[in-house]
Amino acid sequence: MTTTHPTVVIGGGIVGICCALYLQKEGIDVTLVEPAMSGDSTAKWSCGQIAVSEIIPQSKPGIIKKVPGWLLDQKGPLALRPSALPGLLPWMLRFMTHARRSRIDTIAHELASLTRCAFQDYEPLLAKCRRDDLIGHHPTLELFDDAAGLAHEQTYVELRRALGFVSETLNAEQIAAMEPALAGRFSHGLLLSDWRTVCDTETFLTELAHSFVEQGGKLVQDSVSRVETQGGRAVGVTLASGERLPVEQAVVAAGNGSSAFFEALGIKVPLIKVGGYQVLLPNPGVDLTHATFYADGGFGLIPMERGLQIGGTIEFAGNRAEPNFKRAEIILEKAKTILPSLNTAGMEFGAGWRPFLPDTKPVIDKSPLLENVAMAFGHGQLGLTLGATTGRLVADMLQGRDSQLDISPFSASRFTLAGG
Numbered sequence: 001m002t003t004t005h006p007t008v009v010i011g012g013g014i015v016g017i018c019c020a021l022y023l024q025k026e027g028i029d030v031t032l033v034e035p036a037m038s039g040d041s042t043a044k045w046s047c048g049q050i051a052v053s054e055i056i057p058q059s060k061p062g063i064i065k066k067v068p069g070w071l072l073d074q075k076g077p078l079a080l081r082p083s084a085l086p087g088l089l090p091w092m093l094r095f096m097t098h099a100r101r102s103r104i105d106t107i108a109h110e111l112a113s114l115t116r117c118a119f120q121d122y123e124p125l126l127a128k129c130r131r132d133d134l135i136g137h138h139p140t141l142e143l144f145d146d147a148a149g150l151a152h153e154q155t156y157v158e159l160r161r162a163l164g165f166v167s168e169t170l171n172a173e174q175i176a177a178m179e180p181a182l183a184g185r186f187s188h189g190l191l192l193s194d195w196r197t198v199c200d201t202e203t204f205l206t207e208l209a210h211s212f213v214e215q216g217g218k219l220v221q222d223s224v225s226r227v228e229t230q231g232g233r234a235v236g237v238t239l240a241s242g243e244r245l246p247v248e249q250a251v252v253a254a255g256n257g258s259s260a261f262f263e264a265l266g267i268k269v270p271l272i273k274v275g276g277y278q279v280l281l282p283n284p285g286v287d288l289t290h291a292t293f294y295a296d297g298g299f300g301l302i303p304m305e306r307g308l309q310i311g312g313t314i315e316f317a318g319n320r321a322e323p324n325f326k327r328a329e330i331i332l333e334k335a336k337t338i339l340p341s342l343n344t345a346g347m348e349f350g351a352g353w354r355p356f357l358p359d360t361k362p363v364i365d366k367s368p369l370l371e372n373v374a375m376a377f378g379h380g381q382l383g384l385t386l387g388a389t390t391g392r393l394v395a396d397m398l399q400g401r402d403s404q405l406d407i408s409p410f411s412a413s414r415f416t417l418a419g420g
Contacts, residue, residue, distance in 0.1 A: 010033055033222055038206050043205055056107075284343055328349040
């Protein structure tokens, strides 16, 4: 059924683009509002992974003991800016309530129900794109300094395998055969057989946005300053430019910017932004075929079309923080310890601010106040992985269809309940 009723998607990052594309598949007239250029969103400065088994929450047992180290060691793979601690404390306390094995198992099961759909849900969207190579064919490597590092992860390896995800233990010879540039450096690793890397994060986003426009979608480069409501419904959005867009339905998928609309949506959600840093080397002088994550070093080496991207570190810095590119310098220096010949000429630093919730799960829900508004934000490090699946679920919600997935674990109301 084709309709001319306008639907506005607020936020043109990977989740917003996918929501717009899935609604467009329904024959709906969709306008996508995003202040940045296509491709220039949080996902651009990500590690580019369709990481289907990345389902273990950040809050692991014993994490409370590590907080002093995060404060003292600003060079570690996870850091907490001391100045941000007072404002982050309520969020951190919620975060630590999920550091129980029972909660980890539950969250992993819930996230897996979404991530295992990732490739299937991207398929119809990518079929409409100009290129057929936006997702690569190589699996991902995870490497460790020694057997102890691999053994430390074994509990979570087994949990992922129990949920149907595939991984294979690698020895020194296998690692060297797959990545000659790392020969002799690592003897313990995992092959994450069901992960894939996008051709390039910027290109991936740009091509999806281009497909949306080519199919008749309207892309507005502006920001939304207000959602207008009447009688329990959204009736329009006002842009920063002053222009008003009437709406029949709306989607709030603005990542960290979604918090500006929480009052209108009728929710209280503890959303914070968490920094992830990247270094892009356009001519690295090193050939790598697989995205490779050095677990003990806290960073990844990701070959992309625009160069080698070195990504990693997690920084809790507060919602008003500016990037601290010293952290990018730190991961570059760490990368040189395993690849001393890296060519850094023309390097570029980038920061992606991931929208995080204390239980590591996104919100995929309808507004309790506005019956015609869907919400899709808080995907943390899984935005690229869950973009298409979220888009499909949002389209189901707004079309009044029952989803085959139980999306109750991703409700906004879970934060008003004990333990949320």
